[in-house]
Amino acid sequence: MRLHPLAADGLIASALTTVAVLLGTEAVAQGWPALDPLAWTLVALLTLPLVLRTRAPVTVCLAVHACWAAYVTLDYWPVVGSFGPMLAVYTVASLRPTRTAAACAALLAGVWIYAGLRSDAGSMASVAGQAVGFPLVLWRFGYVARRTGELTLRLRAEQADRARREVAEERVRIARELHDVVAHHIAVINVQAGLARFVFSSDARTARDALDTIEGASGEALAELRRMLGLLRADGVQGADGAPAPGLDQLDEMVTRVRTGGVGVELRVTGTPRPLPPGVQLCVYRVVQEALTNVLKHAPGAEAAVELAYRAGEVTVSVTDDGPVEGLDPVTPAERGGHGLIGMRERAKLYGGTIVVGPRSEGGFGVRLTLPTPVQAARRGDAVRE
Numbered sequence: 001m002r003l004h005p006l007a008a009d010g011l012i013a014s015a016l017t018t019v020a021v022l023l024g025t026e027a028v029a030q031g032w033p034a035l036d037p038l039a040w041t042l043v044a045l046l047t048l049p050l051v052l053r054t055r056a057p058v059t060v061c062l063a064v065h066a067c068w069a070a071y072v073t074l075d076y077w078p079v080v081g082s083f084g085p086m087l088a089v090y091t092v093a094s095l096r097p098t099r100t101a102a103a104c105a106a107l108l109a110g111v112w113i114y115a116g117l118r119s120d121a122g123s124m125a126s127v128a129g130q131a132v133g134f135p136l137v138l139w140r141f142g143y144v145a146r147r148t149g150e151l152t153l154r155l156r157a158e159q160a161d162r163a164r165r166e167v168a169e170e171r172v173r174i175a176r177e178l179h180d181v182v183a184h185h186i187a188v189i190n191v192q193a194g195l196a197r198f199v200f201s202s203d204a205r206t207a208r209d210a211l212d213t214i215e216g217a218s219g220e221a222l223a224e225l226r227r228m229l230g231l232l233r234a235d236g237v238q239g240a241d242g243a244p245a246p247g248l249d250q251l252d253e254m255v256t257r258v259r260t261g262g263v264g265v266e267l268r269v270t271g272t273p274r275p276l277p278p279g280v281q282l283c284v285y286r287v288v289q290e291a292l293t294n295v296l297k298h299a300p301g302a303e304a305a306v307e308l309a310y311r312a313g314e315v316t317v318s319v320t321d322d323g324p325v326e327g328l329d330p331v332t333p334a335e336r337g338g339h340g341l342i343g344m345r346e347r348a349k350l351y352g353g354t355i356v357v358g359p360r361s362e363g364g365f366g367v368r369l370t371l372p373t374p375v376q377a378a379r380r381g382d383a384v385r386e
Helices: 005-024 037-052 057-073 083-095 098-118 124-199 204-231 248-260 278-298 339-350 375-382
Strands: 264-270 303-311 314-321 354-359 365-372
Touching (some): 005 083, 057 083, 057 098, 098 124, 278 314, 339 354
Antiparallel strands (some): 303 314, 354 365
């Protein structure tokens, strides 16, 4: 549970007030005058303003030191009022520049020596040592706390900026691939439209089939564009590099490449294979590619399995491995993460699917992607049951 800063400072001020009150009751036993109402008022003014120490650290520091000086001048036991000024100096050192903190530390040292002179201390050397040592320690701890806070904020900002850049870069890459997918649909529509116009009068059935194909391809193209415009926000998307987008028919080739890298991979296909939109195929291909790449990097010598399942209304692919072979060092630490997982999640989100990534209870690692198939695919046999 995180406390509001003002509530936390209130608890600290209450605790210091309680300690000061308990010490004040021991004043007579220590050979000092008993605290009267004026002394108790000054004790309260020495600790209660610390509630505002993080909002106005310098003002609070000056106020409590003024009250402490008045308290010492009235010849009360100085120790009772010393906790508030010490915490005030630490607060200034943790929140304000070094020069301001040094001035407040010097103020604490001055009042400390003044209290020693007023109390006729037997050893001024001890008082002087305390007057120098305590402010220096408080200043140092406050300085370290301030630097740690600054570095923490900077680190968080850098991490957030890096995460934004990684997501933007991944979305740009997806946009380039979606460019290929949409271009494919437009090419199909163009060819089928020309065919329909050519046979419109002579072969009505062929023309009707061409129009059905145009309807399906245009619907899939619109779905791809809708996903891209709804999710991708990165500027400067470049055109594709001319290479065709890979699909499910290239999974065998990819599995063969991974086998040559020393990982035994088994590819299984369940259900009745059916045509899927190029974008869905690309998503499945890239997720399998990234998962097998992680097996090569993090689990050398492992046995892996890729299972592609066609189900009613969806397609599921899972990539599992049984962990690295003992004695073979992975390329990178065994903890998997980074750009690859970001890419997987972005792709699953782009096509309205879900992805689960993590270690398996029986050992090794697993990735499971589930993507819904669009309505156009259902019309061409998506309702097939296993």
